Amino acid sequence: MTEKSDIYDTVIIGGGPAGATAAHDLAESGRRVVLLDRAGRIKPCGGAIPPRAIRDFAIPDHMIVAKIKAARMVSPSDVEVDMPIDGGYVGMVDREFFDEWLRSRAAEAGAERRTGLFKRYERDESGVNTVHYDERAADGTMREASVRTRALIGADGAVSAVARQFLPGDDRVPYVFAYHEIIRAPQQSPTVKYDSQRCDVYYQGTVSPDFYGWVFPHGDTVSVGTGSMMKGFSLRDSVGELRKAAGLDEVETIRK
Numbered sequence: 138m139t140e141k142s143d144i145y146d147t148v149i150i151g152g153g154p155a156g157a158t159a160a161h162d163l164a165e166s167g168r169r170v171v172l173l174d175r176a177g178r179i180k181p182c183g184g185a186i187p188p189r190a191i192r193d194f195a196i197p198d199h200m201i202v203a204k205i206k207a208a209r210m211v212s213p214s215d216v217e218v219d220m221p222i223d224g225g226y227v228g229m230v231d232r233e234f235f236d237e238w239l240r241s242r243a244a245e246a247g248a249e250r251r252t253g254l255f256k257r258y259e260r261d262e263s264g265v266n267t268v269h270y271d272e273r274a275a276d277g278t279m280r281e282a283s284v285r286t287r288a289l290i291g292a293d294g295a296v297s298a299v300a301r302q303f304l305p306g307d308d309r310v311p312y313v314f315a316y317h318e319i320i321r322a323p324q325q326s327p328t329v330k331y332d333s334q335r336c337d338v339y340y341q342g343t344v345s346p347d348f349y350g351w352v353f354p355h356g357d358t359v360s361v362g363t364g365s366m367m368k369g370f371s372l373r374d375s376v377g378e379l380r381k382a383a384g385l386d387e388v389e390t391i392r393k
């Protein structure tokens with residue numbers, strides 16, 4: 138059991154966009170910050186960032202893998218409506234690299250990065266929290282560790298373990314199961330419903346009964362995915378059908 142006795146200003150659980158940005162901003166303003174992320178999972182996400190957010194969060198151009206000029210909405214009855222992006226573009230990022238870049242930016246601003254799985258926290262009478270986690274060592278082995286902090290931020294996603302401990306009994310937060318496949322960007326052709334500067338959003342029951350499916354360009358690759366809150370709904374079959382409908386079924390799959 139490792140006990141790190143220093144009391145930090147803030148410990149942030151979760152190094153996705155929310156946690157990494159909070160860590161960056163707090164470290165930059167002089168706080169002593171630990172950013173704890175379990176690492177190893179790439180979030181299935183379209184990766185579309187609107188122009189305002191690119192500006193406000195200072196996302197550099199080299200993180201943007203595609204610049205989107207329009208979004209196409211496909212209705213349940215197959216009607217297609219194109220919506221131009223006024224005054225610029227929507228920037229597409231690849232979450233595999235984007236999230237890691239955000240965490241590195243936080244570290245450069247002074248946040249201390251740790252890799253591990255949050256387990257629980259307790260708060261003493263003086264308001265100091267002890268956060269317990271399983272730390273992943275460089276050789277991949279796990280060991281129990283803890284860190285003390287005045288403030289704790291739970292940024293560990295939709296099924297946040299921090300939130301579940303903080304709000305016991307409230308397990309009803311709705312969330313979507315998502316799945317996407319990364320495929321090679323196809324040549325543009327009349328049989329392929331794809332444009333490297335357009336995001337296609339499918340609102341069709343076969344693609345998802347309660348969410349939407351997407352075909353989002355990411356430069357050399359494309360993310361084709363869907364989501365649903367319904368547990369039994371086969372996201373893989375649905376993405377297969379979506380790829381067929383868009384003429385993308387024969388295109389090389391890079392990652393499932």
Ligand SMILES: Cc1cc2nc3c(=O)[nH]c(=O)nc-3n(C[C@H](O)[C@H](O)[C@H](O)COP(=O)(O)OP(=O)(O)OC[C@H]3O[C@@H](n4cnc5c(N)ncnc54)[C@H](O)[C@@H]3O)c2cc1C
Pocket residue numbers: 150151152153154155156173174175176177178180181182183184185186253254255256292293294295298313315316363364
């Ligand atoms: C299908 C789908 C498509 C989407 N498309 C878009 C889009 O195109 N554009 C857009 O802006 N948004 C999109 N979103 C929303 C976007 O993905 C989320 O808003 C965003 O990821 C939330 O960021 P976050 O940092 O709060 O959480 P997350 O991105 O979920 O990050 C949580 C982090 O916490 C870590 N973590 C979890 N549990 C623990 C633990 N116990 N201990 C330590 N670390 C832990 C995880 O590893 C992860 O790094 C999409 C979402 C879905 C589901």
